[in-house]
Amino acid sequence: MTENTVAGLVCPLPESDTETIQLAHGGGGRMMDRLLQNIIRPIFDNEQLQRRHDGAALDVDAPVAFTTDSYVVRPLFFPGGDIGTLAVNGTVNDLAMCGARAQWFSVAMILEEGFPIASLRRIALSMRSAADETGVQLVTGDTKVVERGKGDGIYISTTGVGRIVARQPVGPERVRQGDVIIVSGDIGRHGIAVMAAREKLGFETPIASDCAPLSEPVLALLNSGINVRCLRDLTRGGLASAVVEIAETAGVSIVLQEKAVPVPDDVTAACELLGLDPFHVANEGRFVVFVAPEDVERAVPVLHRYPVSGNAAVIGVVEDGPAGRVSCVGSLGVARSIDMLSGEQLPRIC
Amino acid sequence: MKFRDEYRDAEAARRMVEAIARTVTRRWTLMEVCGGQTHSIVRFGIDQLLPDTITLLHGPGCPVCVTPVSYVDKAIEIASRPEVILCTFGDMVRVPGTQGSLSTARSRGADVRIVYSPTEVLEVARAEPQREVVFFAVGFETTAPANATAAIQARREGLGNFSMLVSQVLVPPAITALLAAPDNHVQGFLAAGHVCTVMGYQAYRPIAERWQVPIVVTGFEPLDILEGIYRCIVQLEQGRAEVENQYSRAVRRGGNAVAQAAMDEVFQVTPRFWRGMGEIPDSGLGLSAAYADLDAERRFGSVTAKQETRGECMSGLVLRGERKPTDCPAFGKQCTPDHPLGVTMISSEGACAAYYRYRIHQRQAVTESE
Known part of the structure; x- marks a missing residue:
């Protein structure tokens, strides 16, 4: 049964006695206990969860990074991932951007009455497989059920803790004039994949989301002694919003080179068709890293060692200029402004 | 990307800019009609590459911009009825009417759905037969054929719950209105390539002749626009006023006959009020008598023309x-x-x-x- 198999994991237990989530599954009684016993605990089998305690007791002996995020996405399953992979990788990546290796995470799920239990199982298996990929462990969780029509199937919230491995602080405050900006790969796949799946746009070749854990290349950069000034994963709002946010916080100007920014042909084509700017399209497995100019030559090959950052490219520099100004030199050599996405991204009319 | 990058080539653009600079001997003012061209010009900085003697003015070719407030108000009013699902293209939901936009109406509970093509509206109408599904059909000649085809299909399937609130506009009458204005100083036009793929460019000949302005049918990529400008300037410098087709890879003289036939079947030419420009004779499309039963204004009351409010902006x-x-x-x-x-x-x-x-x-x- 493919439903129960994700990346080689097989759920050995029989289907539970109902096929859909019922309000009683959130009631704290037997049904809820059975749901946890039959679906959640077998998939995330570990000591902490077996203790069936109110929380996890963790042994922390070093500075840690701590992050939380919520996931709402329609459709729940899309080419290249699902809400479960997003929820785990999102938290792993947020910790990586703090210069930390993800160790533990919690999951809170809000389920809608009527949600298929098979889908819940599939999402939980995706989460387990994503967690295994980076070695992060689910240590505590919560489940609630809302009435039919009051949710979008499932909402997931994850919180993560990770040990900081960066030897010096990483953040916008360390960005200096002359720093070089590297993007870890081509941009725009996740946003277009989800939009195409949601709106049934039916592109000839489906575009797969770039959803992936970023900890490997980030930790490799930090461990190789490269002077990493700032890290930021590209999520909603895309490359543009991430870079503008850093320019504003750091109080610097940034100049990007349009030609240097890798955009896959199918993303370019979809953006042309829909009137979207790839710089504003969401990503879930890409980041920008600001490094000291003397370290660029070393940083790019480190990134190229990992498939997830195999197309890393130098895309711009930090320059002297007004705080928060980001411009991009276009194909004709004229600079244009780059701003954060304003409002929701809407397709044009003609 | 093939079929795009060659129209964004820096070296070819530089040569075209040089050709323009060699040709121009005095000040000229041109207008690009289409909002898509405006975006290309500003995004690639084309106006900044041109000699100072050439001024580019931006025309009214943004369908969302010219849709009157009264239609937005009507769309919000219709959408707010509990039995209605109102479908429209993305850009339209943010446009404010007198009281809020379709987006704010949605947050108050109206069922407003963004569609990518009119065929999706038909799918909604089929899936929800107990609801009234209203399509807010806006746009220039580019969207009219697909919108007309949706009406034809709805009629064929007998989708009794489908109707259209139509605010379609036409480009040539707007160009004429601009030229007829006493303070006009546009001396040449870049006509909108996509509109001409549908309609061809015959309709521009009488305009070029009557007002003595060159009109060059132009595409949307930087090199298209530079070539359109070059051809316009050459005509102006030589004292000619003709219709030329720069966008020949997409545009034929007669346009797309199938698309025009669909438009002719469903729509008829009507006077139309444009936001910012007032009423322009023969500048809009409304449903023809044969399709009048699909007119949302018949089902939900007609749009009442209101005085456009004057704000701080221009x-x-x-x-x-x-x-x-x-x-x-x-x-x-x-x-x-x-x-x-x-x-x-x-x-x-x-x-x-x-x-x-x-x-x-x-x-x-x-x-x-x-």
């Missing part, structure tokens, strides 16, 4: 090409995409939105030097 002047977005005192200060005062800032194809999006750093520089 979007009307921008739409007529009389002012640049940066001439407006509110531009980038009280008026931004997050807090728009005028429709040209709201629509992604509006001229003010283009200037804001691509030229903020220049605006900052101006502010700093003040």
Whole structure:
């Protein structure tokens, strides 16, 4: 049964006695206990969860990074991932951007009455497989059920803790004039994949989301002694919003080179068709890293060692200029402004 | 990317700019009609590559921008009825009417759905037979054929719960209206390539002749636009006023006959009120008598023309090409995409939105030097 198999994991237990989530599954009684016993605990089998305690007791002996995020996405399953992979990788990546290796995470799920239990199982298996990929462990969780029509199937919230491995602080405050900006790969796949799946746009070749854990290349950069000034994963709002946010916080100007920014042909084509700017399209497995100019030559090959950052490219520099100004030199050599996405991204009319 | 990158080639663009500079001997003012062309010009900085003697004015070719407030109000009123699902293209939901936009109506509970094509509206109508499904059909000649085809299909299937609130506009009458204005100073036009793929360019010949202006059917990529400008300037310098087709890879003289037949079957030419420009004779499309039963105005009451309110912004002047977005005192200060005062800032194809999006750093520089 493919439903129960994700990346080689097989759920050995029989289907539970109902096929859909019922309000009683959130009631704290037997049904809820059975749901946890039959679906959640077998998939995330570990000591902490077996203790069936109110929380996890963790042994922390070093500075840690701590992050939380919520996931709402329609459709729940899309080419290249699902809400479960997003929820785990999102938290792993947020910790990586703090210069930390993800160790533990919690999951809170809000389920809608009527949600298929098979889908819940599939999402939980995706989460387990994503967690295994980076070695992060689910240590505590919560489940609630809302009435039919009051949710979008499932909402997931994850919180993560990770040990900081960066030897010096990483953040916008360390960005200096002359720093070089590297993007870890081509941009725009996740946003277009989800939009195409949601709106049934039916592109000839489906575009797969770039959803992936970023900890490997980030930790490799930090461990190789490269002077990493700032890290930021590209999520909603895309490359543009991430870079503008850093320019504003750091109080610097940034100049990007349009030609240097890798955009896959199918993303370019979809953006042309829909009137979207790839710089504003969401990503879930890409980041920008600001490094000291003397370290660029070393940083790019480190990134190229990992498939997830195999197309890393130098895309711009930090320059002297007004705080928060980001411009991009276009194909004709004229600079244009780059701003954060304003409002929701809407397709044009003609 | 093939079929795109060659029209963005820096070296070819430089040669075209040089050709323009060699040709021009005096000041000329041109207008690009389409909002898509405006965006290309501002995004790639084409106006900044041209000699100072050439001024580009931005025309009214943004369908969202020219849709009158009264239609937006009507759409909101219809959408707010519990039995209605109102479908429209994305850009339209942000445009404010007298009281809020379709987006705010949605947050108050109206069932407003964004569609990518009119065929999706038919799917909604099929799936929800107990609801009234209203399609807010806006746009130029580019969207009219697909919108007409949806009406034909709905009729064929007998989808009794489908209707259309139509605010379709036509380009040639708007060009004539601009030329007829007493203070017009546009001397040549870049006509909108996509509109001409549907309609061809025969309709522009009488305009070029009557008003003695060159009209060059032009594409949307930087090199298309530069070539359109070059051809316009050559004509002006030689004292000619003809219709030329720069966008010959997509546009045929007679346009697309199948598309036109669908439009002719469903629509008829009507006078139309344009936001910022007032009423222009024969400049719109309404449902023809044969399709009148699909008219949402018949089912839910007709749109009542209201006086357009005058705000602090000058979007009307921008739409007529009389002012640049940066001439407006509110531009980038009280008026931004997050807090728009005028429709040209709201629509992604509006001229003010283009200037804001691509030229903020220049605006900052101006502010700093003040």
